[in-house]
Amino acid sequence: MVKMEKLHHKRDADELFKEFKETSITEFFRKNRAHLGYSGKLRSLTTVIHEIVTNSLDACEEAGILPEIYVEINSLGNEHYRVFASDNGPGIPIRHISDVFGKMLAGTKFHRNIQLRGQQGIGVAGVTMFSQITTGKPIKIRTSTGNGKVYEVKLMIDIAKNRADIISKNEYEQYWRGTEIEVELKNVKFNLSDKGPFEYIRRTAIANPHARITFVDPEGRKTVFERSSDKIPKPPIAIKPHPKGIEVDDLLQMAKASNARKVSSFLTSTFARMSNAKVKEIQEYVSFDLNKNPRRLTWSECEEIVNAIRNIKFLAPSTEGLEPIGxxxxxxxxxxxxxxxxxxxxxxxxxxxxxxxxxxxxxxxxxxxxxxxxxxxxxxxxxxxxxxxxxxxxxxxxxxxxxxxxxxxxxxxxxxxxxxxxxxxxxxxxxxxxxxxxxxxxxxxxxxxxxxxxxxxxxxxxxxxxxYHSRKRRAMEREAKRQILMKYSTELAAGLAKLTGEDENKILRDLQELIEEKIRTGVILEEGEKEGEIEMEVIPEETEGEEELELEEVV
Ligand SMILES: Nc1ncnc2c1ncn2[C@@H]1O[C@H](COP(=O)(O)OP(=O)(O)OP(=O)(O)O)[C@@H](O)[C@H]1O
Ligand SMILES: [Mg+2]
Missing domain, CATH: 3.30.230.10 (Ribosomal Protein S5; domain 2)
Known part of the structure; x- marks a missing residue:
């Protein structure tokens, strides 16, 4: 059999492996740009706005600044646009500009457990890449940290090397703080649909009432989303990982990078809710001494620690790192x-x-x-x-x-x-x-x-x-009844006046007063329907069948 197969081979492994080659992350995303949201003309444009605006909001939040964001989209021809955006954030130090805009998987967020909009270190380098592969042009950045020096940089990405290719760099003196970005994009489309940049900005304004955002669309229409709150959200704080979420390989990598002298102190300093008492409990489950050097931990020793953690109860994670909108x-x-x-x-x-x-x-x-x-x-x-x-x-x-x-x-x-x-x-x-x-x-x-x-x-x-809905429905039903009764009151008053010989207008007035009174006090209602019962209506909860995990609980 083996011989037969060999006979049919056209190319052997050595030949095939001539094609073996490492690919950079940027190269990967250039080919698979849909993974980053660059699929479809409208979506691609919205993605660019999303990446730029989320970065501005993140930066302002961490720096404790009330955000002022400006986004303008200009049309430069058929499916060809320019996006200009600026923020009043903390700015970007000059030594980091090339990595922020010209390198994927580089940023201040990925390695931290922190509540921010960005978390990967890919977003804005993806914008540089998309601009360059659709127009052949660099991204333009103007930024200053407020130290009196403003930098203007034009850069592209060296796709094979996943690093910035600086086209030009200028420096001048001016007191200003923030970041401005300008990119050209082709093969994209602007419209006002619910997947477009305008809707993206409108929703951003709803979820970020502390931000003032100005948006100018390609027709020159300017919308200012004023802030409805002057309260700066509390700057997010990074929290330590919880032991229950950890996997063996994570633990091994963290241990290798640790400066701690012992595994025990590595554990207490790296994880949330890891006290000395918990380390003692772990010690009882594992076959080696937790006084050993964490950089010497083997994979199977890490596995023993992770298995021990599964058997031990820990307090649930702290929520101090979470800041809801409110x-x-x-x-x-x-x-x-x-x-x-x-x-x-x-x-x-x-x-x-x-x-x-x-x-x-x-x-x-x-x-x-x-x-x-x-x-x-x-x-x-x-x-x-x-x-x-x-x-x-x-x-x-x-x-x-x-x-x-x-x-x-x-x-x-x-x-x-x-x-x-x-x-x-x-x-x-x-x-x-x-x-x-x-x-x-x-x-x-x-x-x-x-x-x-x-x-x-x-x-x-x-x-x-x-x-709310039942109250409103009842109010409407009552009004409908009032109108019917009022309509018949005229005929009734005329009839009664004939029968009794009394003044028709007086009867009508009395009748209408009576109707208003009964409607107001809820006497004229359908059978079985009583005022005041509305709020008592109990709608049974849809059952979940599982217990909820409270944060105070141990996990
Ligand atoms: N407008 C800005 N002001 C200050 N710093 C910024 C600004 N834009 C980006 N940065 C910095 O550049 C880094 C890289 O941004 P990028 O959008 O590529 O990744 P990210 O925001 O960390 O994560 P994600 O890929 O999920 O967006 C950020 O982590 C942040 O430190
Ligand atoms: Mg980002």
């Missing part, structure tokens, strides 16, 4: 932008996903006013998904938020046809690590705990809507 702020943003007739907002208590990462779900429902989405067929339901305050406009199908919304039986909350209702559903997940389904960061993985929390939030909001 009910008050969401409400003022919703009122400001959607001006609804009904709104309800809520923040759920913190929970953990994937074994060790804390998260919080915030949700809101707005009904009537400008809520919902305008389409050719009329107003439709609108879902606004966010992760750490950044809008998610694409890949809705595979997202935990969509799945949770679709799993709710909205009819029981008085929304018979939710698809065709003037309703906006807002969901934001706040976490030090958001489990996205791809590097394009537009969809949240369907983690069990996350799905459950979103459902709980939506059911709670649904119940509040139901109370």
């Amino acid at each position: 009910e008050k702020q969401i409400r003022s943003a919703v009122l400001n932008i959607l001006d609804p007739e009904f709104e309800s907002v809520l923040t759920r208590p913190p929970r953990v996903h994937s074994g060790g990462t804390p998260f919080i779900i915030e949700a809101a429902i707005a009904y009537g006013g400008h809520a919902g989405r305008n389409s050719k067929e009329g107003v439709r339901a609108e879902v606004m998904r966010f992760a750490n305050r950044a809008p998610l406009l694409f890949d809705a199908g595979g997202c935990a938020i969509t799945k949770a919304i679709n799993s709710i039986d909205w009819k029981r909350y008085g929304l018979k046809d939710i698809e065709n209702s003037p309703i906006t559903i807002f969901v934001n997940i706040v976490s030090t690590y958001v489990p996205y389904t791809s590097a394009g960061k537009q969809s949240i993985a369907e983690e069990k705990e996350i799905l459950k929390e979103i459902r709980m939030a939506l059911m709670d909001l649904g119940r509040k809507f139901q109370v």
Whole structure:
């Protein structure tokens, strides 16, 4: 058999392996740009805006600055645009500019457990790459940290080497602080649809009421989203990883990079909720001494530690690293932008996903006013998904938020046809690590705990809507009855006047007063319907069948 196969070989392994070659990360994403969100003309343009704006907001948040962001898109011809954006953030030190814009997997966020919009260190280098492969032109950056020196840099990416290729660099003196970016893009399209840059900015303004954002579209139309809150969100703080979320290889890598002298002190200094007492418990499970040098740990020793951790109870992760938008702020943003007739907002208590990462779900429902989405067929339901305050406009199908919304039986909350209702559903997940389904960061993985929390939030909001809805329905029914009774009161008054010989106008006045009085006090109501009972209506919770994991609990 072997001989036969050999006979049929056209090329041997040595020949085939002549093709063997290492690829840079940039090369990978150049070929697979859809992974970064560069697929489709509209989506590509929105992705560029998303990457630039999330970076500005992150930088301002960490520096404790109230963001002032300006975004302008100019048309330069057929499917050819220029994007100019600026922020008043902390600026970028000159020595880091080439890596920020010209190198993928480089940044200040990936290695930290921190609640920020960016987490990969790819975003803006992806913008440089997309601009360069569609126009052949460099990205232009102007930045200053406020030290009196302003830098203007033009750069491209050396795709094979995943590093910046500086085209020009200028330096001059001026007191200013912030970052400006200018890129040209081809093969992209601008429109005002719900997947376009305008909608992206509008949603960003809703979830970031502390930001003032100005947007100028290619027609020159300028929209200023004023801030509805002057409160700077608390700068996010990095939190240590929780032992329950750790895997063997993570532990090995961390141990190798540690400066600690002993495994015991490496464990207490690296992980949250790891006390000396917990280290002692681990010691009882493992076959080696935890006084050994962490850099000498073997893979199987790390495996023993991870198995020990599985058997030990730890306090759930601390939530001090989490900063939700807050009910008050969401409400003022919703009122400001959607001006609804009904709104309800809520923040759920913190929970953990994937074994060790804390998260919080915030949700809101707005009904009537400008809520919902305008389409050719009329107003439709609108879902606004966010992760750490950044809008998610694409890949809705595979997202935990969509799945949770679709799993709710909205009819029981008085929304018979939710698809065709003037309703906006807002969901934001706040976490030090958001489990996205791809590097394009537009969809949240369907983690069990996350799905459950979103459902709980939506059911709670649904119940509040139901109370409002029944009240409104009853008020409308009462008004309809009043009008019918009023209409017949004239005929009745005439009849009674004939029978009794009394003044018709007086009878009519008395009758109408009586009707108003009975309607007001709720005496004229349908059988079985009594005023005051509305709020007592109890809608049973959709059962979940699982216990909730409280943060105070041990995990
Ligand atoms: N406008 C800005 N002001 C200050 N620093 C910035 C700005 N834009 C980017 N940076 C810095 O550049 C780094 C790289 O940005 P990039 O968007 O590539 O990655 P990221 O934001 O860390 O993660 P992600 O790939 O998820 O967006 C950031 O981590 C941040 O430190
Ligand atoms: Mg980013």
